[in-house]
Amino acid sequence: MAPLTPAVMHILLSLAGGERHGYAILKDVLQQTDNQVRLGPGTLYGTLQRLMESGWVEETGGSGDDTDERRRYYRLSRSGRMALKAEVERLDALVRGARARGIVPRALRSRNWS
């Protein structure tokens, strides 16, 4: 499987936490990335369309108590969850490989020194 694009990865990660509407996904991605990744509506809905076509994301009517009927809700399908897991495993192997070559994130380096 080809590596996922950052937008796909962030959206799938957001939906792994449960069903959400479009704006909730945008806010969650912003929070996940410490305000580094700000998706626009064009990127968000273009990506959601592709993910729905590939069967990784499904549209739902919203099932929570605070469901807004005007909005469209999305959730991760089983195949979407499997794709996300496969990508996380790929990234994990990549990070382990980098660490084995002495490439350690700055935050971890400072923790090891203290």
Add this chain to the structure above:
Amino acid sequence: MRSPASLDTRLYRAALYLYPPVFRRDFAAEMVRVFDAARHERLLARPGGRLWAFRAHMWVDLAGAVVRQWLRTGWPVIAALSILYPLTAASALSSLWRRLPVVLPTGTADGDILVLEMLTAVVILLVAATIILTLWFTRPLLYRRGG
């Protein structure tokens, strides 16, 4: 009572007409809602602050997404092939014509008729190519909608 849509939102809603119709039908209402909510939140976060960065981000995102969506429809490929096919066909025909032992008319009137015939042939080829390629590229889409 809901406040009237801002100028930004109205402009953004109008710009959504740049998208392919199928995508617009499915997502335009949601996109406007998300745009409006994001704008509102930005204003609350920075009261009195300027929205230029927000606007730039939204318009750049829109422009990129419009191009990507049109590319996904296959229309640019249809257009390119529709132009390329008759040009190649006309070029091949003229090359073949030159090799054939046919005497071309030399009079001005005959020459004009020949040019007219050539142009008509190119236009017919262009129309035929557009129809055939459109049917070919929309085939999966029709099956998907039917299924």
